Amino acid sequence: MTKWIDDFGAEDDVIVSSRVRLARNIEDIPFPVALVKEKSQGIFTQVQEAISEGFTFTSLEKTSEMDRKVLVEKHLISPNLIKDYENSAIVLNEDESISIMINEEDHIRIQSLLPGFQLDQAYKIADEMDDKLEQKIKYAFDEKIGYLTSCPTNVGTGMRASVMAHLPALTMTRYISKVLQAANQIGLAVRGLYGEGTEVVGNMFQISNQMTLGRSEREIIGNLKDVMTQIIQKERDARATLLANNKIRLEDKIYRSFGILYNARILSFQECMKLISDIRLGVALDILKDIDSNKINRIMVMSQHAYVQKNAGKSLGIKDSDIKRATLVRRLLGNND
Amino acid sequence: MTKWIDDFGAEDDVIVSSRVRLARNIEDIPFPVALVKEKSQGIFTQVQEAISEGFTFTSLEKTSEMDRKVLVEKHLISPNLIKDYENSAIVLNEDESISIMINEEDHIRIQSLLPGFQLDQAYKIADEMDDKLEQKIKYAFDEKIGYLTSCPTNVGTGMRASVMAHLPALTMTRYISKVLQAANQIGLAVRGLYGEGTEVVGNMFQISNQMTLGRSEREIIGNLKDVMTQIIQKERDARATLLANNKIRLEDKIYRSFGILYNARILSFQECMKLISDIRLGVALDILKDIDSNKINRIMVMSQHAYVQKNAGKSLGIKDSDIKRATLVRRLLGNND
Numbered sequence: 144m145t146k147w148i149d150d151f152g153a154e155d156d157v158i159v160s161s162r163v164r165l166a167r168n169i170e171d172i173p174f175p176v177a178l179v180k181e182k183s184q185g186i187f188t189q190v191q192e193a194i195s196e197g198f199t200f201t202s203l204e205k206t207s208e209m210d211r212k213v214l215v216e217k218h219l220i221s222p223n224l225i226k227d228y229e230n231s232a233i234v235l236n237e238d239e240s241i242s243i244m245i246n247e248e249d250h251i252r253i254q255s256l257l258p259g260f261q262l263d264q265a266y267k268i269a270d271e272m273d274d275k276l277e278q279k280i281k282y283a284f285d286e287k288i289g290y291l292t293s294c295p296t297n298v299g300t301g302m303r304a305s306v307m308a309h310l311p312a313l314t315m316t317r318y319i320s321k322v323l324q325a326a327n328q329i330g331l332a333v334r335g336l337y338g339e340g341t342e343v344v345g346n347m348f349q350i351s352n353q354m355t356l357g358r359s360e361r362e363i364i365g366n367l368k369d370v371m372t373q374i375i376q377k378e379r380d381a382r383a384t385l386l387a388n389n390k391i392r393l394e395d396k397i398y399r400s401f402g403i404l405y406n407a408r409i410l411s412f413q414e415c416m417k418l419i420s421d422i423r424l425g426v427a428l429d430i431l432k433d434i435d436s437n438k439i440n441r442i443m444v445m446s447q448h449a450y451v452q453k454n455a456g457k458s459l460g461i462k463d464s465d466i467k468r469a470t471l472v473r474r475l476l477g478n479n480d
Numbered sequence: 481m482t483k484w485i486d487d488f489g490a491e492d493d494v495i496v497s498s499r500v501r502l503a504r505n506i507e508d509i510p511f512p513v514a515l516v517k518e519k520s521q522g523i524f525t526q527v528q529e530a531i532s533e534g535f536t537f538t539s540l541e542k543t544s545e546m547d548r549k550v551l552v553e554k555h556l557i558s559p560n561l562i563k564d565y566e567n568s569a570i571v572l573n574e575d576e577s578i579s580i581m582i583n584e585e586d587h588i589r590i591q592s593l594l595p596g597f598q599l600d601q602a603y604k605i606a607d608e609m610d611d612k613l614e615q616k617i618k619y620a621f622d623e624k625i626g627y628l629t630s631c632p633t634n635v636g637t638g639m640r641a642s643v644m645a646h647l648p649a650l651t652m653t654r655y656i657s658k659v660l661q662a663a664n665q666i667g668l669a670v671r672g673l674y675g676e677g678t679e680v681v682g683n684m685f686q687i688s689n690q691m692t693l694g695r696s697e698r699e700i701i702g703n704l705k706d707v708m709t710q711i712i713q714k715e716r717d718a719r720a721t722l723l724a725n726n727k728i729r730l731e732d733k734i735y736r737s738f739g740i741l742y743n744a745r746i747l748s749f750q751e752c753m754k755l756i757s758d759i760r761l762g763v764a765l766d767i768l769k770d771i772d773s774n775k776i777n778r779i780m781v782m783s784q785h786a787y788v789q790k791n792a793g794k795s796l797g798i799k800d801s802d803i804k805r806a807t808l809v810r811r812l813l814g815n816n817d
Contacts (some may be wrong), residue, residue: 395744
């Protein structure tokens with residue numbers, strides 16, 4: 144079970160998940176980029192000693208490449224963490240709502256990931272985890288500027304709060320660029336499915352704070368919440384407009400996508416995400432019944448490259464991967480033909 | 481019940497229907513093009529007196545425009561007959577395997593239309609009907625050249641034999657133009673869904689004899705049968721090639737078309753025919769189960785413009801017609817969502 148995938152959250156017609164991550168480093172140890180292997184082992188040990196029961200601790204070196212990629216696809220670790228997997232590790236709680244990356248860009252990155260729009264709760268969880276670690280670990284901290292981090296853009300709170308927002312109606316009505324521009328101007332970053340430097344697929348936008356310095360965590364989260372509340376409303380308005388202006392056309396689009404997803408024998412990831420976006424919209428608008436947002440989350444996660452291969456139990460070329468994806472999606476939708 | 485739609489026939493994986501029509505005119509009456517209304521009434525009466533029970537006799541003047549078009553869509557009359565509907569009539573037997581058009585281009589056109597590849601049987605039925613009429617009606621006939629007809633291309637036997645062939649694999653593999661060219665060179669005409677001057681839609685080709693003079697009916701039919709037997713084999717070979725070379729790709733295409741047809745809320749006739757073509761191929765190749773060629777015939781006929789309106793009980797604009805068509809097709813496929 145992965146909480147953000149399998150559970151429900153507020154406003155999950157628009158917000159798929161909420162995430163807060165805190166970047167921390169240990170005093171007197173070089174940042175990971177300059178770290179030798181023995182020292183990185185020392186960090187594993189310090190974290191392991193600081194946290195209590197209920198967590199699993201996995202050295203990425205001991206996992207397969209496929210499993211590492213699956214962790215990225217579940218958004219539990221960043222693509223960055225697996226670049227230097229020999230020195231990194233991941234700590235997870237049972238429902239995977241807390242993940243601690245060790246030796247990503249920083250020694251410690253605490254992440255809390257929840258379904259729907261739950262930024263306050265995500266912050267609370269990350270903050271408590273942070274306090275727990277701080278009881279045993281001495282963080283690199285400056286009285287004046289706050290937590291020290293490998294990249295200057297994280298200095299201060301070391302916090303990034305983000306939501307994964309599904310904005311198909313703003314995209315269809317072409318308001319999306321205006322909305323995202325406005326978000327940018329007030330200091331928010333808009334990114335793709337796997338965060339920085341990744342593409343937007345299936346109308347999924349990761350929206351997060353840019354500033355980490357000069358404001359408190361509460362202020363940063365409050366600001367993101369305010370903006371997102373407006374964006375959620377704008378997306379809902381755009382959906383209402385689409386329904387009011389051409390309901391049957393929207394229904395046609397959604398049902399066709401469902402029909403293809405339910406029947407296709409070959410399915411690329413890009414097409415799959417495009418179709419899933421329509422299905423998710425159809426579920427949110429109560430056009431499609433008998434499917435819930437959890438099922439859609441599962442399909443979205445499990446139709447990714449590494450997950451498809453993990454399911455097949457072997458690495459696959461593109462053609463075979465597209466065939467396996469189609470089969471997997473059919474099964475998940477209940478089509479056993 | 482319409483026999484060619486609702487019954488099965490030989491080789492109906494490729495040949496949808498077989499048709500034989502005989503053009504006849506009554507001695508000493510001008511051809512329909514030069515006929516005044518009272519005279520055309522006289523022809524109705526003569527035919528009516530010549531035929532026995534089991535036939536319904538309908539003056540097209542007394543039908544609605546919609547019903548006339550539905551008769552065309554069921555291939556029971558030609559588009560030509562309804563151009564001058566005030567002077568024309570249609571005689572049908574119970575299973576609509578025999579239709580007699582009155583005052584189309586000729587006074588009398590006897591048509592026998594059967595499912596699958598049944599040219600001999602269709603000829604037998606038309607010939608018997610012809611004999612029955614000839615007992616009471618004196619045909620315009622010349623000892624040397626045969627039956628006289630309005631258009632010189634029909635003089636002689638007055639016969640046109642045709643099949644409606646579904647040739648998707650020859651189309652996909654791009655052999656179709658070669659095959660049709662060859663058919664043309666040996667004296668066959670290739671036409672669209674509603675015969676002369678109409679478009680090929682959904683990979684449906686009407687193939688018929690061109691020559692009516694200088695050969696016996698048996699020879700003409702024998703020739704068409706020989707050529708069609710070869711074309712059937714070529715289409716089946718092309719299907720086997722597609723299956724052998726890229727089965728999954730073909731399955732994907734067929735299932736996607738099924739998924740769209742089963743789910744769409746807006747469906748143009750052109751798109752519908754394109755999708756039905758894939759479904760028909762899927763059924764022929766046993767890729768799609770639980771559908772038979774009758775059901776596909778029904779969908780093909782009932783998704784045409786006039787039929788959709790007849791079903792809706794009123795005339796419809798294009799947009800509403802596309803919506804009704806989609807609903808009708810879903811229902812026919814068993815989707816009651």
